[in-house]
Amino acid sequence: MKVVKANVLGFCFGVRRAVTMIETELEKSGDLATLGAIVHNTHVVDGLAKKGGRLVRTLDDVPAGGAVAITAHGAGEEVYEESKRRGLRLIDTTCPIVRRAQEAAAKLVEEGFFVVLYGEAEHPEVRGILSWTRGQGLATHAPEVDVPIPTNAKGIAIIAQTTKHPALFAEFVQALTKRYTVRVPEIRIVDTTCPETGRRYQAARELAGDVDVMVVVGSRSSANTRKLAETCRATGRPTYHIESASEIDEAWFSHAKRFGVTAGASTPDDLIDAVVERLEKGGGR
Numbered sequence: 001m002k003v004v005k006a007n008v009l010g011f012c013f014g015v016r017r018a019v020t021m022i023e024t025e026l027e028k029s030g031d032l033a034t035l036g037a038i039v040h041n042t043h044v045v046d047g048l049a050k051k052g053g054r055l056v057r058t059l060d061d062v063p064a065g066g067a068v069a070i071t072a073h074g075a076g077e078e079v080y081e082e083s084k085r086r087g088l089r090l091i092d093t094t095c096p097i098v099r100r101a102q103e104a105a106a107k108l109v110e111e112g113f114f115v116v117l118y119g120e121a122e123h124p125e126v127r128g129i130l131s132w133t134r135g136q137g138l139a140t141h142a143p144e145v146d147v148p149i150p151t152n153a154k155g156i157a158i159i160a161q162t163t164k165h166p167a168l169f170a171e172f173v174q175a176l177t178k179r180y181t182v183r184v185p186e187i188r189i190v191d192t193t194c195p196e197t198g199r200r201y202q203a204a205r206e207l208a209g210d211v212d213v214m215v216v217v218g219s220r221s222s223a224n225t226r227k228l229a230e231t232c233r234a235t236g237r238p239t240y241h242i243e244s245a246s247e248i249d250e251a252w253f254s255h256a257k258r259f260g261v262t263a264g265a266s267t268p269d270d271l272i273d274a275v276v277e278r279l280e281k282g283g284g285r
C-alpha cells in the first residue's frame, strides 16, 4: 500500500521544545508538576507521567518549594506572581510564539487599547493571554460582540489565539472593524497567529488532492487536530480522524490504493510512525 506523509505534520517546534524541556527536567529530578496537560494528547501525558511528571490543576497541588512546569500554552501573570510568592521553581516552557502574543496583549493595553482576542474563551492559551490584559480584554469568536470600550480608551486592538486560521482571523477582523470603525478613534490589528498551524493545513490540503483517503492522527480533544481533519474533508477526500494505529479499519483498503497521513501539532512521532507502518501493511498487525 502506498502511504504518503504530509510535508509538515506532527509536533510543532513549540510543543517539541516543551516536551524536551520537561523530559530533561525529569531526567534530573524524577519529579515535576505540570500546570495542566503539557499537550492535548493522552499518549504524551501518560508517557511523561511514567517518568514522574504529575499533572496538577492549580498551584495548591504543588508542595512548598517544589518545581512546576508551565505548558507551551503559557500562563497568566498571576501564575508567575503566585509561584514566586510560594517559592516554587518554575520550568517555563511557554512557546515563544505564545509569549509574543502575551507581550502584544500587554503592550496594547499599556498603549491604551481595549483588546479583543479572537479565540476560544476557555482554552488555556486564551485565558493566559487575556490575563496579561489586566481586565482590559475579552475573548470571542463572534464579531457581533459588544465590546465594553472604556471611555478613555485609545481604541480597540484585535489579536488572535495562535492556532487560529489566518483566513478566519481576517474574516473576523473585517466584520468587527466594519461595526466599530466610526465608533472608535483607532482600531489596531496585530496578527498573532502561528505560521506552524497554517503550514499544516496547507500541506494537508495539497496531499489530500493526491491520494484516495486521508488519515489524520491525533487526539479528538485537540481542537487543532479536529480542524485539520475538517480541512481534509473540505477537499472532498474521504478522511478518517484516529488517535492511534489500533483504529485503522481493514474495510478502508477495499476502495483505496494511496493513503495520505497528517497529524496535529500535539501528535508525537511514534504514534504517526505506527499508523504509517500499519497502513503500509494494508491494515494488518
Ligand code: SF4
Residues within 6 Å of the ligand: 012, 013, 014, 015, 072, 095, 096, 097, 098, 162, 163, 194, 195, 196, 197, 265
Ligand atoms: S502551534 Fe505554534 S504557537 Fe502553538 S505551540 Fe506550536 S509553535 Fe507554538
